Amino acid sequence: QKEVEQNSGPLSVPEGAIASLNCTYSDRGSQSFFWYRQYSGKSPELIMFIYSNGDKEDGRFTAQLNKASQYVSLLIRDSQPSDSATYLCAALNSGNTPLVFGKGTRLSVIA
Amino acid sequence: GAVVSQHPSRVICKSGTSVKIECRSLDFQATTMFWYRQFPKQSLMLMATSNEGSKATYEQGVEKDKFLINHASLTLSTLTVTSAHPEDSSFYICSAEPLGEGNTIYFGEGSWLTVV
Numbered sequence: 001q002k003e004v005e006q007n008s009g010p011l012s013v014p015e016g017a018i019a020s021l022n023c024t025y026s027d028r029g030s031q032s033f034f035w036y037r038q039y040s041g042k043s044p045e046l047i048m049f050i051y052s053n054g055d056k057e058d059g060r061f062t063a064q065l066n067k068a069s070q071y072v073s074l075l076i077r078d079s080q081p082s083d084s085a086t087y088l089c090a091a092l093n094s095g096n097t098p099l100v101f102g103k104g105t106r107l108s109v110i111a
Numbered sequence: 112g113a114v115v116s117q118h119p120s121r122v123i124c125k126s127g128t129s130v131k132i133e134c135r136s137l138d139f140q141a142t143t144m145f146w147y148r149q150f151p152k153q154s155l156m157l158m159a160t161s162n163e164g165s166k167a168t169y170e171q172g173v174e175k176d177k178f179l180i181n182h183a184s185l186t187l188s189t190l191t192v193t194s195a196h197p198e199d200s201s202f203y204i205c206s207a208e209p210l211g212e213g214n215t216i217y218f219g220e221g222s223w224l225t226v227v
Contacts, residue, residue: 034216036218041202041223042220042221043204043218043219043220043221044155044204044218045218046215046216046217046218049215088154088155092216098145098157098160099145099157099206099216101154101155102154103153103154104154
């Protein structure tokens with residue numbers, strides 16, 4: 001069974017700190033990995049995706065992928081209170097297949 | 112960027128009636144769209160995969176006769192909740208992947224359904 005695991009949190013970090021969100025996946029056939037942010041009562045919004053081993057940076061966000069360890073992470077630098085949300089990790093096996101979502105990690109950035 | 116639009120964003124209906132939710136890709140075509148359901152404080156649960164021009168594929172435990180999916184064109188999929196009951200009250204979200212873009216999936220804004 002394809003699974004994506006995340007710590008549900010809450011993860012609390014002070015404003016300005018680095019928030020580190022982690023995710024593991026079970027399906028070695030997964031090709032691409034996505035991080036979504038979801039505010040309460042809203043639809044998920046894509047933050048970034050990664051499909052190659054290593055780091056991918058976009059502004060304050062860095063996604064890290066280690067396929068050997070089946071591990072994906074998201075780092076948020078200079079965390080802001082507006083970053084407080086649930087962060088969903090998702091894995092995709094191939095095109096036109098559904099994303100497999102983790103249950104999400106709730107992040108709270110404290111001013 | 113690509114946009115997926117859902118309508119309505121909120122709907123209240125009486126128990127026993129049917130409700131239709133539309134999911135449109137506004138500036139791209141998608142042969143496949145996905146329907147998810149999310150109960151409060153729970154994770155997204157895939158309900159079904161909507162395939163343009165063919166029958167939808169339902170996840171285990173999802174009643175295909177209750178949740179009717181029609182993907183009549185490359186830009187529109189509809190989810191109809193038939194004979195709705197209060198336990199069907201949930202947040203329904205669709206997603207779509209643009210043709211030829213294997214690494215990007217866009218979500219609609221979601222539709223809140225309340226059955227009273």
